[in-house]
Amino acid sequence: MKKVFTLNFTESQLATINQALMLAPYGVASPVIAHINSEMQRLYNEQYDRQREQNDAPLSNPTV
Secondary structure, eight states: OOOOOOOOOOHHHHHHHHHHHHHSOHHHHHHHHHHHHHHHHHHHHHHHHHHHHHHHSOOSSOOO
């Protein structure tokens, strides 16, 4: 069973990780970069969906 970890990085830290991965062989770095990009896109999409739901939600007590 694979262990899954959740880590938080600043944009600057991710840039450093990206630079380090660019020095690694393609076959090693490519799957890691693809997974990081996929996770970032998933998180952005979830945040976008939450914001959109909040903006589209009807008022609970509309005033007339």
